[in-house]
Amino acid sequence: MGEMLREKYVRQPTPFCAGCGHGIFMNAFLHAADEMGLDFRGTVFVSGIGCGAWVPSPHFRADTLHVTHGRAIAFATGVKLARPELNVVVISGDGDIATIGGNHLIHAARRNVPIKVFCLNNLVYGMTGGQVSATTPQGDITSTTPQGNPERAFDLVALARGAGAPYVARFPVVRARKLTKGIINALRFDQFAFMDVLSLCPTQYGRANRAKLGFEGPSLIWGMLEWQKEVCVNREKAGPEEMNGKILIGEWYAES
């Protein structure tokens, strides 16, 4: 599959660091797109600025709109309203979508513009050197919080649901098959869909927090993937005790 997906959908190899979680998402996205038969020709991918934003542009063989930092959802809103027959898919980082661009996110959710938003949440600003993001957990080390992040992080699922998003999901890249199924569900959903994709940045977040979070293992990225497995629990399966300190994953549909 890997080779076929590459040939069919990808223009060129990615410049991401070795083991970058964004690459794993890209892989899952293409598996999903192929499985569901997403029409790339009728799809516009919109992304902002950051490593995550590079997943669709310049890689996908489709129309891509690589825009200013934080504004992907606003550009996508324009595209979708102007040409409702096009699939409009936003793929960008947590800094882009949920920090500088948070205002556009909540309003797109509220308006229920039928675009799909995949927020590649690696808990940090990867591209610019590992600065703190609105999704960096409290206490974690980043280049601008050397003593630990004093601020609380956004729970993007709660944020998007609170803003009225009718489909919200969260999957970690380590659960690649679940993630793939979720992507299909999001893409097939006929209204606004938001996914908090738990990605990983070994270079900026991994190195800085290796000791603190105990990313043990034969390699840093593998330690981080193991950590994801450990901290994520399915929302259906989690009782109150299991939830303590854990991250809920799964899908949330608004009751209609």
Place this chain on the structure above:
Amino acid sequence: MSKDRTFTIQLDEDLCKGSDCYICVNACPKGVFAEGERITPKGLRPSQVKDPDECIGCEICEFLCPDLGITVEEVGGTERVITSTPKGGATAPASGGWTTVQSSLDPGTHYMIGDEACAEGAIAAGCRFYAGYPITPASEIMVHMAKRLVQTDGVFIQMEDEIGSMAAVIGASWAGIKSMTATAGPGFSLMTENVGYACMTETPCVVVDVQRAGPSTGQASRPASGDVMQAKWGTHGGVEIIALAPWSVQEMYDLTIKAFNLAERFRVPVILLADAVTGHLRESFQVEETMELFDRIKVPGAPPFGSDDESGVPSMPSFGEGEELLITGSTHDRYGVRKTADPVVHERLVKRISKKIIAHMEEITDYELYFEDGAQRVVVAYGSTARSALWAVKAARERGERVGMLRLKSLWPFPGELIRDWGRRCEEFIVPETNLGQISQVVQQHTANPVSLVSQTNGEIMDPRRVRDFLMGRKSH
């Protein structure tokens, strides 16, 4: 996943990023992969398939490889069918250029405020997408568009801010729809980053700035012309821009149509620099039966971001036409491929998106002359200030002063040649402005003659007596 099936595993060594990854090595439950032994010319040590016979076909390696470097296939298994639509060539027909169309308003005399006339001009020009955020004194444009776009099957959206408004307008333009926004100073400031994005991506659109007295919130419903330099230099990077300055309700209509034509013709954002006077004034204006409209040139398959002509305007395709568009505000070649460290590509791009404007100066420049005969002193005015200035020039002429007036309908690119020409024939320029002196400085750059500024920054329309007194040699200003 049982062992009576066998699988082949392909690992693309050119894609594998090696030892800092080795996700496959660690993920495979059967130990199929091993750390590599060979070091590539790039200095990487790709993983290797050590025990393919152990593979149970779980495909976890294939799914987790960040570089799509692994393909697992069952020997003798059914080949997977590619379900997505294969890539097709670009199919849209070639289109664009000048056409004559019926006016959307009934021909004849209409009576409206300038903001409404601007909205009507936009509808007449074929604008079918408006995104904006309320702000005085531009809100009436938005309110009128909200009504008119319902009647014309267009799209209207009130966005969450002006940053998003400008973004949505650019998105809609690439979706193939003529689009606009309107705002005033504070909102224009918020739009500037995306105005630069429109310059860099060569996106046609119209931005109306109904100027009010600033800085900051200033005086919300009072006129000024403090955004003239901002229109030109507001976005970072410094490229040429087109800006027009209407002085009447008639021109709020006419120049909005012209703004769309220039935007489509040159694939640029065009700024309409109105002000609180021209926006709120109620006057009659004339609508002709037909008008000339320009639609962006589209040549399927042509490079969308480059031209052999160093001042050329490339073909503009839209989304959904199979062009696989790569649109980016980062430096890009003629196909949109990012070249963010290539000095040649960067210089060529930045020069072309400026030259395509400068080289067509004559086509863009628009002005009117008054009392030019024997004028020794020339008043250069624009926007609502030109109304006061013309009164003053008339008054001075009646008293025997040899003054004339040049009214600039287009401010950017600045018609320096015109000033140079007049500089040879006249002795002095006088520039009345409702700011601290913006166009006056530009006029001075193009002449050795003395240039005097008559500045007024009190949030009022330029006092005509102030200009007259200056022209009569009374120093009341």
